[in-house]
Amino acid sequence: MDSVIPFPPALDQSSERDLDEVDAAIALVAQGHARRVRLVGLADPEAVAAVGLAHAQLAGVGFRLDASAEAVAVTLGPRE
Numbered sequence: 001m002d003s004v005i006p007f008p009p010a011l012d013q014s015s016e017r018d019l020d021e022v023d024a025a026i027a028l029v030a031q032g033h034a035r036r037v038r039l040v041g042l043a044d045p046e047a048v049a050a051v052g053l054a055h056a057q058l059a060g061v062g063f064r065l066d067a068s069a070e071a072v073a074v075t076l077g078p079r080e
Contacts, residue, residue, distance in 0.1 A: 015043065026061050028076075029059075029076050030079065037077055042072075062078055
């Protein structure tokens with residue numbers, strides 16, 4: 001039986017690396033080593049945005065996805 005709930009596809013290796021970068025930035029902010037971290041040049045930031053947002057919320061860290069004509073960046077921080 002097929003599910004009526006559309007589950008997201010499994011993350012590929014580049015998305016796993018992107019999520020590792022997001023998690024590292026969250027840790028830097030959550031531990032007070034940085035006030036804000038802006039990540040640019042991720043392979044596919046939109047693919048990890050939902051999971052990254054959930055991780056940031058659990059850590060009490062702000063999360064913002066900034067899209068412009070040139071690129072998409074993820075900004076983590078400040079602490080909430």
